[in-house]
Amino acid sequence: MAVSKQVKPLFEGAAFDVYDRMCPARLVLEHVTSRWGVLALAALRERTYRFSELRRRMDGVSEKMLAQTLQTLERDGLVLRRAYPEVPPRVEYSLTEHGREAAELVTGLVSWVQLRMPEILQAHELRDGAA
Structure with missing residues (x-):
């Protein structure tokens, strides 16, 4: 008879507070x-992307920045x-489930943001015009 060992998650029940500067959740946030x-x-x-396809989709991102972003999100x-x-x-x-x-x-x-851009741009004009 095999005994099943229950594996407890490392941080089960831990409380995380992103308002605390030392909280690791702040980094994930x-x-x-x-932006990237x-x-x-x-x-x-x-959908699933190859690196070069994703770089084209994210117009303006450098190869280095995209690689760093993907590595960080993979680590998370x-x-x-x-x-x-x-x-x-x-x-x-x-993407993973998370x-x-x-x-x-x-x-x-x-x-x-895309939906509200007309109002946001109008707010810019009003604010910039008042300055």
Whole structure:
């Protein structure tokens, strides 16, 4: 008879407070809400991308910045990097389950910003005109 060992998550029951400067959740929040983090998550919500395709989709991101962003999101468990043993090598990026949850949330913010841009630009004009 095999005995099943229950594995307890490392931080089960831990309380995290992003308002505390020492809280590790603050770093993850920064990763997810950075300019390139938001755009990477939103793009990967659309579909799986190869690196060069994702770079084209995220117009303006440097190769170095995209690589760093993807590595960080992969380390956070939000992005899955899958390398295929081919010549030339093929690498694809997709979202994990947690990544899909985060992407859904930030995509809502992206949609809201795009929808409200006329009012935001009008507020800019009013503010800049008053200055």
